[in-house]
Amino acid sequence: MDSLRHYLTLHRQNLLDALRRLASQPFASSLTVLVIAIALALPAGLRVLVNNAGALNDSWQGAADFAVYLKIDVSTENAARVARAIGGRPDVANVTLIDRAKALEEFRAKSGFGEALDALDGNPLPHTLVVRPKSGAAGDVEAVAAAVRAIPETDLVQLDTAWVTRLRAMLALAGRMVDLATVLLAIAVTIVVGNTIRLEINSRSVEIEVVKLVGGSDGFIRRPFLYLGFWYGLAGAGAAAVIVAAALLALEPPVRAVATLYGSGFQLAGLPLREIVLLVVGGAVLGWAGAWLATARHLKAIEPK
Amino acid sequence: MIRFENVFKRYPSGREALSGVSFNLERGEFAFLTGPSGAGKSTLLRLIALIERPTRGTVLINNQNTARISRGRIPPFRQRLGVVFQDHKLLHDRSVFDNVALPLVIAGASRREIERRVRAALDQVGLLGRESHAPITLSTGEQQRVGIARAVAPRPDVLIADEPTGNLDPDLSREIMELFTRFNEVGVTVLIATHDLELIEHLPHRQLKLVAGQLAADSGRGGS
Ligand SMILES: Nc1ncnc2c1ncn2[C@@H]1O[C@H](COP(=O)(O)OP(=O)(O)OP(=O)(O)O)[C@@H](O)[C@H]1O
Ligand SMILES: [Mg+2]
Numbered sequence: 001m002d003s004l005r006h007y008l009t010l011h012r013q014n015l016l017d018a019l020r021r022l023a024s025q026p027f028a029s030s031l032t033v034l035v036i037a038i039a040l041a042l043p044a045g046l047r048v049l050v051n052n053a054g055a056l057n058d059s060w061q062g063a064a065d066f067a068v069y070l071k072i073d074v075s076t077e078n079a080a081r082v083a084r085a086i087g088g089r090p091d092v093a094n095v096t097l098i099d100r101a102k103a104l105e106e107f108r109a110k111s112g113f114g115e116a117l118d119a120l121d122g123n124p125l126p127h128t129l130v131v132r133p134k135s136g137a138a139g140d141v142e143a144v145a146a147a148v149r150a151i152p153e154t155d156l157v158q159l160d161t162a163w164v165t166r167l168r169a170m171l172a173l174a175g176r177m178v179d180l181a182t183v184l185l186a187i188a189v190t191i192v193v194g195n196t197i198r199l200e201i202n203s204r205s206v207e208i209e210v211v212k213l214v215g216g217s218d219g220f221i222r223r224p225f226l227y228l229g230f231w232y233g234l235a236g237a238g239a240a241a242v243i244v245a246a247a248l249l250a251l252e253p254p255v256r257a258v259a260t261l262y263g264s265g266f267q268l269a270g271l272p273l274r275e276i277v278l279l280v281v282g283g284a285v286l287g288w289a290g291a292w293l294a295t296a297r298h299l300k301a302i303e304p305k
Numbered sequence: 306m307i308r309f310e311n312v313f314k315r316y317p318s319g320r321e322a323l324s325g326v327s328f329n330l331e332r333g334e335f336a337f338l339t340g341p342s343g344a345g346k347s348t349l350l351r352l353i354a355l356i357e358r359p360t361r362g363t364v365l366i367n368n369q370n371t372a373r374i375s376r377g378r379i380p381p382f383r384q385r386l387g388v389v390f391q392d393h394k395l396l397h398d399r400s401v402f403d404n405v406a407l408p409l410v411i412a413g414a415s416r417r418e419i420e421r422r423v424r425a426a427l428d429q430v431g432l433l434g435r436e437s438h439a440p441i442t443l444s445t446g447e448q449q450r451v452g453i454a455r456a457v458a459p460r461p462d463v464l465i466a467d468e469p470t471g472n473l474d475p476d477l478s479r480e481i482m483e484l485f486t487r488f489n490e491v492g493v494t495v496l497i498a499t500h501d502l503e504l505i506e507h508l509p510h511r512q513l514k515l516v517a518g519q520l521a522a523d524s525g526r527g528g529s
Contacts, residue, residue: 006413210394213354214408214455215384218377245309 011223018227022235032196036236036283039189041243043182044271044279048244050174064136068129068148069156076101079127082153091134091144098128126155138165146216157176186286189236193229193290200228201298208302222295226288233287237280243270306332306463306494307353312362314348314518324347324518325362330496332462335489336525337505338498340515346498349515350465353496354388355379367462384412387493390467393448395440401427401451402436408459426454430484446477453481457488464488466497466526472506478504 022029068086070079079097087095104123108114117124133144145159201208211221248270259266271279307330322345330336338346344417351357352364355371365370366386374382395404405426409419419528427433430450449469456464466485470478478501486508489495499505505512511525 003413006415009416010410010413015332034431053453207396207398211407212380213356213383213388213390213394214411215382215386216407216411217380220380220411304354 010220014223014227015230018224018231021224021228022231028069029235032192032232033235033239035192036189036287037239037243039185039192040237040240040279040283041247042177044240044275045244045247046174046178046181047275048248048269048271050171050178053171053174055269061230064141065130065132066141066145066160067158068131068154069158070127070129070153071155072126074127076127078153079129082151083129086129086131086148089144089147091140093132093134095132096130098130100127101127103128119218137166171183179300184256186282189233189283189286190290190293193232193287194294196232197225197229197291197294198298201225201302205302208224208299209304212302213304221299222292225295225299227285228290229282229289229291231287231296233283233285233290234280236287237283240283241271241276241279274287306330306334306367306501307496308363308365309349309352310363310365312349312352312364313360314345314352314357315360322518323352323359323515325363326515326518326520327453328513328520328523330494332494333489333492334511334525335486336511336513337508338496338513339500339502339505340521341501343517344515345518346500346515348518350388350467350496350498353463354386369435378416380411383461383462384408385461387459387461387464388429389453389456389464389469391468391471393440393452395448395455397439397441399423399440400436401432401438401440403444404440404451405458406457408455412459414459421459422458423454426458427451429457429487430454446473446481449481450475450484453484457493461493463494463496465490466495468499469497470499470501475504482508499519 033102070082074082076099077169079099083095085095086092100123103125104117107125129148130145133141135141141159145157148154149157154279208221248268255266255268307328307365308326309326312323312326313321315321326345326349338349340346348357352359352371353366355374366382369382371382396407399407402423405423406419409422412420423436424433427436430453432447432450432454435443435447440451443451453466453469456466464485469485470481473481482497482504485495485497512522513520513525514522
């Protein structure tokens with residue numbers, strides 16, 4: 001019990017000593033923290049962008065709509081019946097029937113090809129149904145489309161999910177690239193902290209030697225440096241979170257402007273709390289790890305003479 | 306307590322600093338280690354503190370063969386050994402109190418215990434009231450005494466000192482030797498390397514004389 005308390009006291013002292021040590025050289029410490037912050041802000045920021053692109057993609061309900069062209073000889077009553085049948089399906093949200101006569105009129109009015117159309121005998125346009133499935137997921141949309149294709153009156157189902165699939169694939173690729181960048185930059189952070197701790201060890205070699213001479217164990221000598229690495233990582237991650245938040249704040253107005261142009265209520269999402277916690281904890285762990293590597297490599301070399 | 310059996314020490318440079326040294330220092334004994342410069346005094350003390358390892362022969366401390374002490378077991382071994390260095394080896398970014406407290410902190414003493422022992426040790430070396438000072442603001446003699454306080458604060462069984470009066474004036478030197486004598490009186494085994502023969506000639510303690518790495522004379526008890 002007593003030794004546990006002693007242990008905890010020592011740790012608290014090391015923790016505070018390390019913080020004091022950082023504060024005593026504000027310029028050098030801030031530079032290191034800033035380098036770590038930038039290295040961490042990069043993957044964190046990219047992740048925010050990918051998350052937002054994913055949210056944008058999901059919010060694109062219209063992407064699930066598809067057009068059904070009925071056979072040219074299907075009567076208006078028959079078309080209405082087919083529309084009702086499809087609309088009655090449990091996996092379909094609604095069906096809009098575009099009557100071929102009305103479509104022709106509209107086309108004539110809007111396209112300016114009126115005279116060319118008059119040269120044709122009869123209406124070349126078929127009845128068209130616009131189907132909105134309940135679910136936007138690619139598989140569900142495909143299932144509805146397949147059912148509609150089986151109806152004898154159907155001529156052609158125009159399913160434009162290819163671009164959605166392509167977008168999804170690109171998002172997945174982007175996500176994977178962000179993962180890779182995260183790993184590389186995590187390694188960079190470990191190296192930056194490790195190198196900083198190595199310099200710190202060198203500048204404190206006299207102290208290390210004295211502590212070894214009066215019986216300090218490797219663990220005792222190592223701990224202050226581990227805490228130093230911990231603080232570097234923690235501070236760097238905190239600063240990274242601030243950088244990402246500031247960048248999002250700067251991007252917010254133009255994004256809102258674009259969204260308004262497209263009549264969308266889309267809003268930039270920031271880093272969710274869970275990811276902020278992950279970032280900060282990850283930063284602290286990386287700092288600790290960097291310090292651990294540096295001490296493992298360099299402390300043994302300093303022996304009393 | 307300290308037993309050397311035919312100990313040789315050859316440095317990587319090829320220089321043989323000790324050649325077949327044997328002696329035995331009983332528990333509670335006080336001895337001086339003398340001899341000309343380069344005779345191997347510091348080397349002998351470094352073997353005791355496990356800063357160096359013998360090339361041949363055996364060094365036994367408290368009946369423990371130091372050759373069997375692995376690197377990882379050195380810290381607890383050193384915690385039971387008080388060492389005074391000629392160059393003090395104080396930490397200049399810490400107060401006198403923190404310097405003396407260092408071995409106690411390492412050993413895991415409680416806060417109250419540390420407080421008590423640091424003050425007791427500083428009292429013994431006549432520096433009570435200087436706890437908060439920086440070592441750099443103290444005179445050489447005072448720094449040396451801080452080093453001694455640090456060595457004795459954990460109440461070690463063995464105290465070794467390398468030229469503890471190196472560049473002190475005679476009065477101060479005598480004072481410091483009296484200090485070591487007092488520690489010895491409460492049972493601490495003491496071994497002090499010095500070439501200040503004038504200082505120690507009036508003292509009754511045993512003298513081990515090293516010349517060119519060999520024990521040339523032994524005034525004392527203990528035997529080998
Ligand atoms: N680390 C070392 N590497 C190589 N040779 C060394 C080393 N330390 C000491 N020596 C040599 O070993 C011999 C004994 O040195 P040591 O320091 O033990 O002598 P000393 O009796 O303490 O001398 P002094 O009174 O000058 O302090 C000397 O010749 C010295 O040059
Ligand atoms: Mg010497």
